[in-house]
Amino acid sequence: xxxxxxxxxxxxxxxxxxxxxxxxxxxxxxxxxxxxxxxxxxxxxxxxxxxxxxxxxxxxxxxxxxxxxxxxxxxxxxxxxxxxxxxxxxxxxxxxxxxxxxxxxxxxxxxxxxxxxxxxxxxxxxxxxxxxxxxxxxxxxxxxxxxxxxxxxxxxxxxxxxxxxxxxxxxxxxxxxxxxxxxxxxxxxxxxxxxxxxxxxxxxxxxxxxxxxxxxxxxxxxxxxxxxxxxxxxxxxxxxxxxxxxxxxxxxxxxxxxxxxxxxxxxxxxxxxxxxxxxxxxxxxxxxxxxxxxx
Amino acid sequence: xxxxxxxxxxxxxxxxxxxxxxxxxxxxxxxxxxxxxxxxxxxxxxxxxxxxxxxxxxxxxxxxxxxxxxxxxxxxxxxxxxxxxxxxxxxxxxxxxxxxxxxxxxxxxxxxxxxxxxxxxxxxxxxxxxxxxxxxxxxxxxxxxxxxxxxxxxxxxxxxxxxxxxxx
Ligand SMILES: Cc1cc2nc3c(=O)[nH]c(=O)nc-3n(C[C@H](O)[C@H](O)[C@H](O)COP(=O)(O)OP(=O)(O)OC[C@H]3O[C@@H](n4cnc5c(N)ncnc54)[C@H](O)[C@@H]3O)c2cc1C
Ligand code: FES
Ligand code: FES
Numbered sequence: 001x002x003x004x005x006x007x008x009x010x011x012x013x014x015x016x017x018x019x020x021x022x023x024x025x026x027x028x029x030x031x032x033x034x035x036x037x038x039x040x041x042x043x044x045x046x047x048x049x050x051x052x053x054x055x056x057x058x059x060x061x062x063x064x065x066x067x068x069x070x071x072x073x074x075x076x077x078x079x080x081x082x083x084x085x086x087x088x089x090x091x092x093x094x095x096x097x098x099x100x101x102x103x104x105x106x107x108x109x110x111x112x113x114x115x116x117x118x119x120x121x122x123x124x125x126x127x128x129x130x131x132x133x134x135x136x137x138x139x140x141x142x143x144x145x146x147x148x149x150x151x152x153x154x155x156x157x158x159x160x161x162x163x164x165x166x167x168x169x170x171x172x173x174x175x176x177x178x179x180x181x182x183x184x185x186x187x188x189x190x191x192x193x194x195x196x197x198x199x200x201x202x203x204x205x206x207x208x209x210x211x212x213x214x215x216x217x218x219x220x221x222x223x224x225x226x227x228x229x230x231x232x233x234x235x236x237x238x239x240x241x242x243x244x245x246x247x248x249x250x251x252x253x254x255x256x257x258x259x260x261x262x263x264x265x266x267x268x269x270x271x272x273x274x275x276x277x278x279x280x281x282x283x284x285x286x287x288x289x290x291x292x293x294x295x
Numbered sequence: 296x297x298x299x300x301x302x303x304x305x306x307x308x309x310x311x312x313x314x315x316x317x318x319x320x321x322x323x324x325x326x327x328x329x330x331x332x333x334x335x336x337x338x339x340x341x342x343x344x345x346x347x348x349x350x351x352x353x354x355x356x357x358x359x360x361x362x363x364x365x366x367x368x369x370x371x372x373x374x375x376x377x378x379x380x381x382x383x384x385x386x387x388x389x390x391x392x393x394x395x396x397x398x399x400x401x402x403x404x405x406x407x408x409x410x411x412x413x414x415x416x417x418x419x420x421x422x423x424x425x426x427x428x429x430x431x432x433x434x435x436x437x438x439x440x441x442x443x444x445x446x447x448x449x450x451x452x453x454x455x456x457x458x459x460x461x462x463x
Contacts, residue, residue: 002339008300008317008363038359039340041318051317055364080353104429106407107341109353110360191428 003041010053014060014169017052018142022165024050030167031055032076032115035107060114060169063087069175075114075168083108092133092173094182098125098200101184104192114168120154120224122258123194125186127154128219130171131227132200138170145169154224179204179212181286183279186220187271189262195220196263199275201231203283209238216247216276221257221268228276229254239284248277302366306331307375315362322346322357325372333373333402337431344430347403348372354410373402376409385409385447394443396434403430408444418448 011017021028027049031037040046054060060076063085071091073082082088083099102108102116102125116126117137130137130150137148139162146166153161162168186198201216214234219225230250234243257268299314306329313328322339325331325348337343339358346357349371377383382390385408395401404427411418411426418426423444424437432440 002323003318003320005316005318007298008361010363034359034361034364035341035356038320038361042320042339042358053364100425104344105411105426106344106347106354106356106429107359109350109355191425 003038004044004047006041006048007050008053009050010056012056014057014140015142017054017057018140018165018167020052021167022142024052026164028052030118032118033078033107033111034115035103035111036115036119036121054114054167065091066172071173071175073113073171073173075117075170076112077114079103079108079111079113079116080105082113092176094133094184094200094202095129095173097182098129098184101125101186101188101192101195101198107192113171117153117171118160118162118168120156120158120160121194122154122157122222122224123196123198123220125195125198125219128198128200128217128225130173131225132202132215132217133173134215135174136172137168138172139166140169141166151227156223177204177213179206181205181283183282183286185275185278185282187275197221197257197268197271197275199272199279201276201279201283203234203239203280205239205284211235211237211239214280216251216280218251218255218272218276221255221272223258226255231280234280239280241281244277244280244284247280248273251276300363300366302362304365304367305369307371313362317361317363319362320358321348321360321362321365321370324362325357325370328362331372331374335399335402337399342431343400344403344407344427345400347406347430349406349410352410352413354407371406373405376405383409384450385412385443388443388447388450389440392439392443392446394435394439400430400432400434404432404440408447412444412448412451416448417452418445420445423448 029048031051031053060074063073079099079102083096088095116124135150137153139146148161180202182202184200186195188195197220199218204213206212211234214231216228216231217225228251230247252273255272257265259265301314303312322336325334335345337345341356341359347354348357351369389395423441
């Protein structure tokens with residue numbers, strides 16, 4: 001298994017990369033961590049004429065806090081960076097927790113958020129996590145920049161809202177309110193394997209135990225991660241066992257899972273209901289974060 | 296297309312230069328150009344971990360990188376973990392705890408564990424299991440490997456030879 005021949009370039013700036021991307025048309029692919037693209041090349045599933053390696057573009061790397069309290073991460077920020085980053089640990093605690101379930105340490109040391117979003121594997125954690133956090137994907141081309149809500153980014157298996165000539169530049173995560181709690185769970189054959197099905201949620205619960213906002217995402221069940229619309233029913237009251245069971249049942253009825261060699265559609269339906277209930281309960285049971293621990 | 300590219304990097308502490316095709320993987324560069332055959336190739340798509348090396352201190356898959364990508368970088372292979380003719384404390388513990396049989400997975404296990412112990416010097420058994428979750432071993436059943444890594448951490452924490460585990 002050896003990769004096919006290609007031209008290789010490592011542009012020094014984003015402008016140069018975008019220019020080269022425009023000139024090369026369909027023949028070029030950008031190379032980020034290579035943890036999905038290089039296996040595809042090794043297996044000869046991909047055969048681009050040119051690879052544009054983004055590794056030298058330092059402006060695409062790193063996590064910063066915006067004045068609004070939002071966090072912004074460059075597309076080339078690695079999974080391991082999110083796992084270790086103090087800003088993430090403090091202001092978006094769900095992110096490092098989810099990262100520990102993305103592949104293995106050696107892959108997290110190379111794989112990037114931009115690569116994962118662009119690759120759009122339905123079983124990958126990042127597209128679901130960005131949806132759960134209501135993130136915005138900032139994409140750039142040689143002529144313009146667009147902001148795409150994370151929920152509109154994955155279109156199907158390995159397909160996204162990216163247009164030819166565009167690349168992901170940055171991801172913005174809105175500020176995490178002090179009242180927010182979260183839940184995350186996935187089933188996989190072995191630690192580090194892609195999920196068979198997973199769920200994650202955030203719940204905002206005020207001092208009177210009233211839920212003021214709820215977002216729940218199911219992934220690795222159908223062609224793309226899906227928001228559970230019924231989670232909205234939790235808003236306005238306390239998160240009771242009954243309410244959770246209703247949302248979980250509604251989640252089951254809202255999804256048409258895939259059958260593949262990992263699991264049947266029926267098994268995935270069971271998982272969707274069970275996991276939705278579990279993550280909502282996890283979040284509801286989580287000790288309320290103090291103002292101090294968030295700021 | 297397919298022009299040869301000159302690269303320059305540090306491998307196991309020595310300056311190395313090479314002229315490579317862009318599609319040459321780091322694993323093949325190490326094995327075929329530098330004759331460092333300690334880095335093993337199992338699956339060549341990132342699953343087995345036999346090719347794990349250290350890149351600027353982090354454990355990575357040498358089969359999922361191109362040699363052109365490591366231009367200017369610092370690479371340590373299993374050959375670079377110990378001074379010539381000696382074993383590191385980690386390697387000695389692998390031997391003591393019967394953590395290798397055929398030895399195919401061993402280089403990847405050692406490089407992975409080496410980087411892990413630097414980041415997490417007092418691991419729990421569960422953390423060690425998690426750290427080597429990306430390395431497949433067909434022979435040992437993993438338990439002796441986990442024992443060897445834990446024993447190394449414990450000895451180091453008891454004031455054992457910390458320095459012996461550092462690459463030259
Ligand atoms: C053994 C193994 C297990 C894995 N397990 C998991 C897992 O459990 N969960 C999980 O989520 N992932 C898993 N992965 C995938 C891993 O997370 C990849 O790192 C990720 O999917 C791709 O990111 P990358 O940076 O490596 O991208 P690359 O492989 O470099 O690129 C992937 C694709 O995205 C495009 N691309 C890259 N960057 C950009 C950009 N900025 N803008 C536009 N397009 C871009 C590339 O052209 C390519 O088409 C696994 C991988 C391996 C090898
Ligand atoms: S050969 Fe690299 S992970 Fe298997
Ligand atoms: S010792 Fe044989 S594969 Fe691990």
